[in-house]
Amino acid sequence: MIQNIYLAAPKLCLVLEHKKEIIGFLLGGYTALPRQAHILSIAILQEYRGRGLGKKVLTHFLSTIQRLNYTSVKLEVNVDNHKAIKMYEEFNFKIESKIRKYYQDGSDAYLMIKKE
Numbered sequence: 001m002i003q004n005i006y007l008a009a010p011k012l013c014l015v016l017e018h019k020k021e022i023i024g025f026l027l028g029g030y031t032a033l034p035r036q037a038h039i040l041s042i043a044i045l046q047e048y049r050g051r052g053l054g055k056k057v058l059t060h061f062l063s064t065i066q067r068l069n070y071t072s073v074k075l076e077v078n079v080d081n082h083k084a085i086k087m088y089e090e091f092n093f094k095i096e097s098k099i100r101k102y103y104q105d106g107s108d109a110y111l112m113i114k115k116e
């Protein structure tokens with residue numbers, strides 16, 4: 001699945017390496033109509049969290065999509081993931097709607113969108 005995501009949009013997939021170990025990643029995709037980037041997954045290895053690396057990866061991704069002329073970016077985040085929601089809000093993502101039972105365990109997600 002990860003390989004397919006990567007092959008569909010290699011420029012929108014990032015890995016963060018430290019001493020040759022992958023310590024974080026962001027998998028991105030896009031829709032053509034509307035032309036919109038999509039953050040499919042982002043994570044930082046547990047022991048490296050809270051050091052600004054999530055923001056670093058997100059900043060890099062946002063500058064990439066700007067360069068590629070995407071005017072908006074969307075993502076889904078678990079409604080209980082307060083840490084991630086706070087990070088996205090700092091980057092001006094806004095909650096657009098709630099998607100009920102988005103996750104396999106039945107939990108809900110927020111659809112968040114950042115527009116230029």
Ligand SMILES: CC(C)(COP(=O)(O)OP(=O)(O)OC[C@H]1O[C@@H](n2cnc3c(N)ncnc32)[C@H](O)[C@@H]1OP(=O)(O)O)[C@@H](O)C(=O)NCCC(=O)NCCS
Pocket residue numbers: 041042043044045048049050051052053054055056075076077078081082083084086087090
């Ligand atoms: C979400 C995640 C990627 C953030 O990465 P990180 O490297 O820990 O984040 P940063 O250190 O760059 O912090 C970014 C912002 O997140 C928020 N944040 C980070 N740690 C937090 C905490 N303990 N409590 C509340 N907010 C927190 C803050 O807004 C922070 O910005 P600030 O330091 O300016 O206040 C990381 O926690 C993670 O991998 N979580 C598990 C996977 C996940 O939930 N992914 C998101 C799915 S949509």
